[in-house]
Amino acid sequence: MKQVIFKIKENTPIAKNTYKMVLLGDTSGVTNCGQFVNIALEGLYLRRPISVCDYEDGTLTLVYKVVGEGTELMAKLVAGKELDILVGLGNGYDTKKSGDKPLLLGGGVGVPPLFALCKKLIGEGKKPTVILGFNTSDEVFYKEEFEALGATVLVATADGSVGTKGFVTDAMKELDTYTYFYTCGPMPMLKAIYAATNTSGQFSFEERMGCGFGACMGCSCKTNFGNKRVCKDGPVFEKEEILW
Amino acid sequence: MVNTKVNLLGIELDNPIIPASGTFGYGYEYAELYDINCLGSFSFKGTTLEPRFGNPTPRIAECASGMINSVGLQNPGVDAVIAHELPELKKHFHKPVMANVCGFSVEEYTEVCRRLDGEEQIGWFEVNVSCPNVHGGGLSFGTSPEAAASVVRSVKKVTTKPIIIKLSPNVTDIVTIAKACEDAGADGISLINTLLGMRIDLKTKRPVVANKMGGFSGPAVKPVAVRMVYQVYDAVKIPVVGMGGVSTAEDVIEMMLAGATAVEVGTANLPNPYASKEIIDALPAAMEKYKIKNLSDIIGGAH
Numbered sequence: 001m002k003q004v005i006f007k008i009k010e011n012t013p014i015a016k017n018t019y020k021m022v023l024l025g026d027t028s029g030v031t032n033c034g035q036f037v038n039i040a041l042e043g044l045y046l047r048r049p050i051s052v053c054d055y056e057d058g059t060l061t062l063v064y065k066v067v068g069e070g071t072e073l074m075a076k077l078v079a080g081k082e083l084d085i086l087v088g089l090g091n092g093y094d095t096k097k098s099g100d101k102p103l104l105l106g107g108g109v110g111v112p113p114l115f116a117l118c119k120k121l122i123g124e125g126k127k128p129t130v131i132l133g134f135n136t137s138d139e140v141f142y143k144e145e146f147e148a149l150g151a152t153v154l155v156a157t158a159d160g161s162v163g164t165k166g167f168v169t170d171a172m173k174e175l176d177t178y179t180y181f182y183t184c185g186p187m188p189m190l191k192a193i194y195a196a197t198n199t200s201g202q203f204s205f206e207e208r209m210g211c212g213f214g215a216c217m218g219c220s221c222k223t224n225f226g227n228k229r230v231c232k233d234g235p236v237f238e239k240e241e242i243l244w
Numbered sequence: 245m246v247n248t249k250v251n252l253l254g255i256e257l258d259n260p261i262i263p264a265s266g267t268f269g270y271g272y273e274y275a276e277l278y279d280i281n282c283l284g285s286f287s288f289k290g291t292t293l294e295p296r297f298g299n300p301t302p303r304i305a306e307c308a309s310g311m312i313n314s315v316g317l318q319n320p321g322v323d324a325v326i327a328h329e330l331p332e333l334k335k336h337f338h339k340p341v342m343a344n345v346c347g348f349s350v351e352e353y354t355e356v357c358r359r360l361d362g363e364e365q366i367g368w369f370e371v372n373v374s375c376p377n378v379h380g381g382g383l384s385f386g387t388s389p390e391a392a393a394s395v396v397r398s399v400k401k402v403t404t405k406p407i408i409i410k411l412s413p414n415v416t417d418i419v420t421i422a423k424a425c426e427d428a429g430a431d432g433i434s435l436i437n438t439l440l441g442m443r444i445d446l447k448t449k450r451p452v453v454a455n456k457m458g459g460f461s462g463p464a465v466k467p468v469a470v471r472m473v474y475q476v477y478d479a480v481k482i483p484v485v486g487m488g489g490v491s492t493a494e495d496v497i498e499m500m501l502a503g504a505t506a507v508e509v510g511t512a513n514l515p516n517p518y519a520s521k522e523i524i525d526a527l528p529a530a531m532e533k534y535k536i537k538n539l540s541d542i543i544g545g546a547h
Contacts, residue, residue, distance in 0.1 A: 046306050047515050183535045208302040211514040214273045218304040227297055
């Protein structure tokens with residue numbers, strides 16, 4: 001974990017209620033894809049945890065959906081503004097277990113952390129397939145970005161306005177075999193994926209957090225291997241660990 | 245040169261700053277960030293007899309100038325604390341540490357203190373009487389002078405280490421409870437624990453935290469804490485450890501003027517993991533600004 005002051009380069013809407021924030025600053029504290037950052041916002045007492053969408057030397061990209069007080073404030077921030085951010089929080093995804101053809105399943109605001117993961121997998125010479133799930137067409141984002149990385153991308157929308165009509169698990173049925181899976185998204189989707197997958201995989205969870213670095217026990221969960229903290233021992237857990 | 249040392253029940257502290265139980269774990273997370281030996285001491289995570297998972301999530305809610313938590317005393321239980329946490333803690337922290345103890349019966353408090361009594365690094369017990377009393381109808385031990393006193397009398401029999409009783413502010417008369425603890429043999433009083441609070445989510449129209457209610461803490465509660473520390477200091481002869489919303493060196497001075505011998509920093513550590521260190525670093529300059537040479541001279545100075 002590292003405390004870093006970042007400067008906002010851009011903060012723009014890319015889909016319905018969804019924003020992309022590009023930040024400039026020291027990203028050396030981000031050590032893995034699937035980690036999150038914790039952002040101090042003026043007027044709020046607690047920091048807000050947001051997953052890392054992409055990180056390169058000196059540039060941090062966050063994609064977030066406006067869902068409450070914190071993200072409403074974030075959406076109003078303009079370029080040039082400085083933010084106090086704790087980076088390098090959480091474990092992130094482990095790509096060692098992926099095999100050649102990993103499957104990435106993202107639902108809505110759960111899509112962003114899969115981007116840095118996808119980039120890493122491709123960098124390792126693997127051939128990921130990505131399924132992105134949304135409610136409707138105007139919520140769809142990052143399809144082209146994933147394609148530009150070289151991934152095969154399928155989209156599912158609940159209303160059928162783009163891609164397969166239904167959920168990511170419906171789009172999964174159109175696929176050949178996969179060697180492993182990675183996912184992030186709303187709880188009902190994660191549960192459906194747990195049931196629908198026939199390989200091991202990794203799930204990224206979301207929880208309200210106090211500190212974000214393992215001190216307060218605000219985000220604990222029970223697992224098959226004892227009590228864990230979503231912020232410090234997670235947010236990524238392996239399928240075998242999960243107790244619903 | 246200013247002097248930040250204080251003496252808490254026979255143990256000299258380099259400064260009065262003690263991160264509060266439940267916000268500092270066993271120190272490891274913070275030891276990754278700074279040398280935690282700069283602290284006066286710290287109060288480790290509240291320990292019960294058996295392991296506890298605590299309450300369902302969500303356990304956290306944002307509030308104006310503070311937060312609500314309903315962690316529910318999650319801890320690995322006293323035996324695991326002795327076997328795993330204290331040996332690990334010792335690698336990072338080389339001063340006496342405060343052992344925060346919780347229980348749901350007089351017997352549980354007593355047994356936890358008895359098992360921890362042999363641990364050399366423990367300088368003080370901080371006995372949290374805010375837990376519900378399962379034999380007394382579920383009301384917390386800290387809301388009844390008799391129940392609080394019975395915990396004190398029982399734990400005093402199993403340890404020679406100083407017993408500091410941590411009081412709940414959710415009472416009609418804090419003074420009566422503090423005096424009952426003193427009369428029962430408590431060596432010190434710490435206060436305040438969190439204020440019972442609630443937030444409701446307007447979208448779901450339900451309470452934000454799963455347990456509905458939780459403990460409200462943070463800068464917003466500081467005036468309540470200062471008032472209660474002031475009242476208790478007036479009423480008892482034993483030392484008072486003050487806490488509640490302390491976030492700056494100035495807050496420490498204010499708490500000490502109210503009557504605190506040492507000052508716990510709790511919630512401030514969560515949004516700012518460096519808070520306790522920053523307060524310690526800022527203390528000498530704040531003391532010079534307010535013309536304080538010896539910090540221990542100002543204890544109860546507002547009376």
